[in-house]
Amino acid sequence: MTPSSWHLIFIHGFLGCPKDWQAVVRELPEAWTWEAVTLPGHGAVLAETEDVMEQMVNTVRRALASAPVSRRVAMVGYSLGGRVLLHALRQGLSxxxxLVLCSTSAGLSNPEVRSSRLEKDRQWAMVMDDWPWFLEAWYRQPLFESLQQHPQAREILRENRGAMAACAADLAKLIVACSPGQVPACGPALAAVADRTLMISGELDHPYTSQLRHAPHLYPGIITRTVPDAGHAVHLECPVVLASLITEFLGKEQP
Structure with missing residues (x-):
């Protein structure tokens, strides 16, 4: 196959949407094709009778199943989107x-850390009925502090996140059901695909950058990259750099 034969599937994070990837895909080779999925709870209503994470995984399954058979497929997941992708692999997805994992970890294994994270996510769920307050508080977290240095990223958030108030009830369910403190860790699933995976974190996203340093030891064959002057939302803060890293990685992945 030639370098023009890639089809990319982008999976957004919590509170995200397909538009989050627009500045990234503008910088990719024109010959590549792509799609950006919408995760359940972020527009489409969650089904009451089906497990929330299973609904997420099924979205990924459908996207992969509908990819052009004439092209090689790369899946790019950010934060929650990356975790959903790993859970799909854990459940047997081919x-x-x-794979490109942005600001994503394989999950939590320490019981105390898991319990603390689940409680924190439950507390977030309880305040989502006051959507403006929740959004302001959510993006005041240290994880997103560097967003203040990227006006274009703040504009994307302003345009897209406010409209999600109508999804608040579903998002409250989702943040608990898909909490890293609730779902199994996916270390073995990541290890199994490490030789075809690029893992990226923002330089200013200290918890994830710390995990990134240990990734080559835990997952032999994985490629890791750090984006300077970026925090957790690396795809919004530094889309040109992210696109460059993806292009370089997939160029090397040609058979």
Whole structure:
């Protein structure tokens, strides 16, 4: 296959939407094709009778199943989107030809850390009925502090996140059901695909950058990259750099 034969599937994070990837895909090779999925709870109503994470996984399954058979497929997941992708692999999804995980970890294994994270996510769920207050508080977290240095990213958030007030009830369910403190860790699933995976974190996203340093030891064969002057929302803060890293990685992945 030639370098023009990639099809990319982008999976947004919590509170995200397909538009989050627009500045990234503008910088990719024109010959590549792509799609950006919408995770359940972020527009489409969650089904009451189906497990929330299973609904997420099924979205990923459908996207991969509908990818053009004539192209190699790369899946790009950010934060929650990356975790959903790993859970899909854990449940037996046939791995795509390449994976890019942005600001994503394989999950939590320490029981105390898991319990603390689940309680924190439950507290977030309880305040989502006051959507403006929740949004302001959510993006005041240290994780997103560097967003203040990126006006274009703040504008995307202003345009897209406010409209999600109508989804608040579903998002409250989702943040608990998909909490890293609730769902199993996916270390073995990541290890199994490490030789086709690029893992990226923002330099200013200290918890994830710390995990990134240990990734080559835990997942032999994985490629790691750090984006300077970026925090957790690396795809919004530094889309040009992210696109460059993806292009470089997939160029090396040609058979």
């Amino acid at each position: 791995a795509p030809d390449a």
